[in-house]
Amino acid sequence: MEAVNQAASAEEERVQCAVRDGVATITLNRPEQLNPLDRLTVAALLALVRRLEEDSSISVVVLRGAGRAFSAGGDLEGYMALYRDRPKFMKFLRDLNHLLEEIERSEKIYIAVVHGHCVAGGLELMLACDIVLAAHEAQIADGHLNFAQLPGAGGSQRLPRTIGPLKAKLLVLTGRAIGGEEAERMGLVSLSVPLAELEAAVDGVLADLKRKSPLGLKGAKYLINTGGLGARDAALELELQYVHHYATTSHDAYEGLAAFKEKRKPDLKGE
Known part of the structure; x- marks a missing residue:
């Protein structure tokens, strides 16, 4: 079946989606900026996830990032303007939280494919997914406090529920980054493989899911x-x-x- 491609955001095609054989692949598509979760990207993602939810022919959604990162998190320069507009900043936070809640509550299985940087908001997006496949070479971090920020999309809640409060505080309070192998040992990702084997790992999981009801x-x-x-x-x-x-x-x-x-x-x- 030929892939059906569409852009979830007409502006700069921040988010792209391809559908094939019941699997939708969403790609964050601002590789030069390491796929930031800025206000327009979050709005585009939320609209796309809601549209996919209405399509009963799709049972699995794969989330990934273009270029050398999954997502390096929020647009910090953009936050400087948002911080001066309290209602707009609250709407952004609400949209981001609604996006992650939609993913968690969805009847579809969401798979995060993590390579390169996965930081802050990128980590929060990853945590909302059902299965996380990460390259050994990935760099996964909370990172908010590195720039005097706080997790605002569930990071302070989903992270300790995933790996326990002591490990969560280590990552949040120090801002340190860990590779895919350590993340797997910590229980933060489902499976970690060398980057060269990541696509085969994705194909293997998709094949397993396809055989299930x-x-x-x-x-x-x-x-x-x-x-x-x-x-x-x-x-x-x-x-x-x-x-x-x-x-x-x-x-x-x-x-x-x-x-x-x-x-x-x-x-x-x-x-």
């Missing part, structure tokens, strides 16, 4: 994300009720068992 993927993401927000007993009850409904009402759950019994590949329909 879209309905099952949606349910697993929902249970992991939602269960982690509440008390353990409530989360276990949520899982019990969800799985009971899924197993007794979906085609895919029963078809998976039938395929196992008959030693064949399941005919998954996403329903």
